Amino acid sequence: MKSSSQFSRRQFLRGAGIMLGLPWFESVSSFGAPVVKGTPQAPRRLGICFFGNGVNPHHWGASNGPGGIEFLQTLKPLEPVKNKVMVFKGLWNPSTVAGPGGHYPKMNILSGLKVKQTTTDVEVGLTMDQIIAAKVGQNTPVASLAIGTEGPKYSTDSGYTSLYSAYLSWSSPTTPAPKEIYPQQAFDQLFDDGSKRARDKSVLDLVMQDASSLRGKLSRRDGQKLDEYLTSVRELEQRIARAEKLSTAEASTRGWQPSVKTPWLARPASGIPAQQEEHVKLMLDIMVLAFQMDRTRVVTNMLTNDLSGMNFGFLGIKGGQHELSHHANDAERLAAYQKGNEYMVKVWSEALQKMEATNEGERSLLDNSMIVLTSSLFDGNAHDSTQLPLVLAGGGGGTLRGGRYFDYSKDENRKLCRLHLALMDRMGVKTSHFGDADNPLSDLA
Template sequence: MTSRQPLPRLIDRLSRRRFLRGAGVSLALPFLECWQRSPAQAAESAMAPQRMLLISNNLGVLPKPFFPTTSGTNYELSPYLEELRPFRDQFTVISGLSHPACEGGHSTENCFLTGARHPTSSGFRNTISLDQFAAEHLGRQTRFTSLNLGVNIDKANRSLSWTRDGVLLPAEDSPSRVFRSLFVQGSQTEVARRLQQLQRRGSILDAVTESTRQFQHQLGPQDQARLDQYFTSIRELEQQMHAAGEWEQRPRPEVSEEAPQDIVDRALLFDKFEQMLMLATLALRTDSTRIVSLMVDAFATPVFQLEGEESSTTAYHPLSHHGMRPDHLAQLEKADHRQMTLLRRLLEILAGTSGETEPLLDSTMVLYGSNMGDANTHDNTNLPILLAGGGFRHGQHLAFNRENNAPLCNLYVSMLQRFGVEAESFGSSAGTLAGLDPRS
């Protein structure tokens, strides 16, 4: 005889949204006692909320200067990681990770946070990204469920953020627009106009839903199922607009920083990168969001500034196909060092910013990596991965098999669990990442 789980324990593993969706119910259930949190859960929720900042450069870095030659806690810092020496105990560098069956060179850039297989196959459809999966769990606890940012990004074709239906979420590449949405309240007239726009969109959704229901009874089972998914999406949009309306009536946080001016010159890649990192820290610091993704679109970057007045001799993409040319390698090393310097500055700011109960870095998982293990050969294995902060036990090089990689999504499961998501799997995962444990 099959044993039955007690109802409270079973439902504790299901969010109310998932419970409703699984039951096919369109009306919100009342709050049930079985959803009441235990004292331990309540104590946990009183702790500092977890955050994540997910960064990818779609051409990666040179592998040899990035990866350490030794592993464990006593590993020797690589030339690139020397830039991060002050934070040695607050980050973990990981080798031997990739997404299984995620091949195709540059086509994998949209799969860095999804792990979707065979992105070059006909009829390929992406899957939900790590940030959006976490955002579904978080709900509307913050003004923005997530921020999706880009530097020099081809907004129509590239993004780190993807919906559950595999739809690209365009990245915002204007720092001034990001700042306005985060911190500029506007006049009462402007707020009223934004509320009217939300109400108008809601009326359109109502009209679309009503017209669609008129022919619902004429559909077969498969189309009925698709339409149910459609109505679920409509309900979620309605909930988002309702929440947006509530947030619109709350004052935005005030910050002492001045609004940034957009840098138009695409050659100033690292200045633009720094701007977006600073905005990300402001958004996290003010709890405007707890999830930020940031794609540095090196592929779309022309000739760019390296150091001072020195510029690259060619665009970033052809430069990455260095063919072991010494002059190209030297330029790439300078570009990679600038990225590491910006990463160190980011960690300095997060470590020096007070969170609810601890430095912000301790409650913020900072992921830096790429879909490219070696851009010179379009290799999508042995990806450069670094995780800092977030309350993990760091100060180590986790070295997995570089010939038979472990799934990168194992790391994502560990991050999701740390974020508070009761996820046993994500994408191509086979569990959590061995050797990465929370601090006791």
Template sequence: MPRRHFLQGMSATIALPYLDAMIPTGRGAFGAAKLAPRLVAIEMVHGAAGCNEWGAKMNMWSPAATGNQFDLSPTALTSLEQYRNYLTIISNTDVREAEPTSPNEIGGDHFRSSATFLTHMHPKQTEGSDVKVGTSLDQMYARRFGQETPIPSMQLCIENVDQAGGCAYGYACVYTDSISWASPSEPLPVIRDPRVAFEKLFGVGGTSAERAERRRTRRSILDFVSGEMSTMKSMLGPEDKVRLDRYLTDIREVERRIQRVEARNMSGEVREMPEAPAGVPDSFAEHVKLMFDIQALAFAADITRVFSFKMGRDGSSRTYPESGTDKPFHPASHHGGTERGVRDFHMINKYHVSMLPYFLDKLKSIQEGDSNMLDKTMIIYGSPMGDSNLHNHRRCPLIVLGKAENRLAGNVHIKAPDGTPMANAMLSMMHTLGLDDMTTFGDSNGTLNLSAHA
């Protein structure tokens, strides 16, 4: 069976996960897949409590010890303890290209940060269409290693975005809405609605009326490929049948959850986020988990190898009651440097990080050849802001998860020398991913050893 085998039916195309039946004699599809790690770049906006002077002393983001004998318990990363062997902490790096370079740029940090996160270039101050920053890390990788997949990359988000016009301080809204840039002047659109992301991955076409009818009758996309599926399964071995059944079950479960969200949001009940599309859950955790499930499905079937995921927006007033504080996000981030305020923001940071183990569990459960998907993936999680109360971009939070085809050792805290650009870490990640010929990235002035235990 060819690797690019699809189950196809009317307005549905389902790519398959790796199966033993796809392995030709002498050279397996699994071996070929090892050449290109999966990449997820996640921005959680507006810094961390541990980047505040007092928060840093309390080790609220990065642990006190470097190397591999670090203690996560005081940090916002405590939920990652079970995955410390997949965790690389990179502390004390700066995102100086997000800082103002002229008096008229002062105050515009919110509207430069996100555009700088994966580009490490300084955004041009404009409210027009002549935006300019730089090509982002994820797109450089997709250009080199994402062209063999049906979708070179996908861009997802949680908060509302509005890429039209200007926002504030002379900056176009697109700068704060986008972290993925195909070129210095080409921000890529982001998908907030899980339904839209799901249908993009699984080729659910047809007319608007046909799609509406399918949703009304709650028919599954699997219904449209059932005949071809039965024929194909009759030719598979026992292990392949189990692997395929699990994959199809996961697709159907994600589809059911999207349907439940849409039914609830269209029932007439009062919504917490009335402006959001029907497919967007009001619950932050539910929304994030759906997006993680969609990414895991895409990786399992090699539909794409590259995602960027923007989990917040600087000016958001969203509350996270499950975090332990009911303070809205942006007001909490301006904590005034007080102990109580910093602790409240720390609770929110900790809650955001606690979303990650769900994704890690999901990736680790996906077997591909002789290893699991978490071994094959690099997940970047961080922020281009440092101390949110001061709007500075020094000592910003940054971690990497996964093994990237076993090119990362994990279980290490690397503290960079003072003044080190975060771009140095990003350049090192690119080398780890296979972009060995890159000598600079953004404002980099060197590289970091991502496996250093000293």
């Protein structure tokens, strides 16, 4: 990790428990609810769900049959929403194959750029979810939400820090977006009754008082550093003001009202749930509820970290997920690994079904969303990232046609960032280039 002197002002505020999103750029227009024939429509949402340690390649995938998409064993829990699902084969990030390392260099799923080989000054690249959040986040109390079930564990391998394995979303090329693993705190970020904003304001008051007292004592160079720090403070002030405005004038600012008005999920207990399955499901429920109530339109959800040792004993299996991923084709361990894969798809499917059951007028919440499920490896046993397990659910507000399987394995331009460009475009971010790609996938509609 970086020494304290290397951390930015923005990181300091995050460390103090204050979350900062990307700054809003005046040159980027607002993206609220679309209007069709004068009537505001439900907005689009993006969710990226991740689980670590890859998949059993023998049972992951699909095909196009006479009755539509046909799933292999691991994806069969998606049957209830099969017409809203796309399965991709062959997409990848070419930068993951260069250099040493088994897991850590592959954690560039949402940036496509090369992961820096380092144990100190980490760098992955600004991720597509944060670019989208910078545009759509002005219309919701929370610009984006990064959640998960496991925090970082500090170690190194082949010259890489394990910090990479714990983060999917990066708010700058060198700064991971703060990830909340405590369900109660994730819930409170979304459904603040005003008390959290009051606490943040009190912290800001103290910061500003300290800054004022220092101003006359600093050199010119230190004064410049203080100005940089106060820029981050002002960003937080703007975020608090936006949240207050949205909470008191939702109808006028949004132009569209969500069908779910109050949380159906009780405020979770403090701490980490004792049972892993409860933790995973809670974080998925929080994602669904956030979308239902339009508290945020961008979520990244790490169901497990990469290299996760999470033990799903409740499935009747023994051993942590990382251990089981290196099954060496041992029948018992491979069967246990397969059970873990199927469980991840099952709970993800249950979340999709809740979204499908949420009516938003002409479409369901799932129809208005784009929800990705993926891992950073395909064959976990071989650390193979030359293709990635990838499923996309939802209709993207009528811009995606599900129930199909896409095989890009023989396409010379099978870069994962082409999918990101297609998703970014549907979320209102128009750009000709992202990561290592300069044209989007064009056959999804």
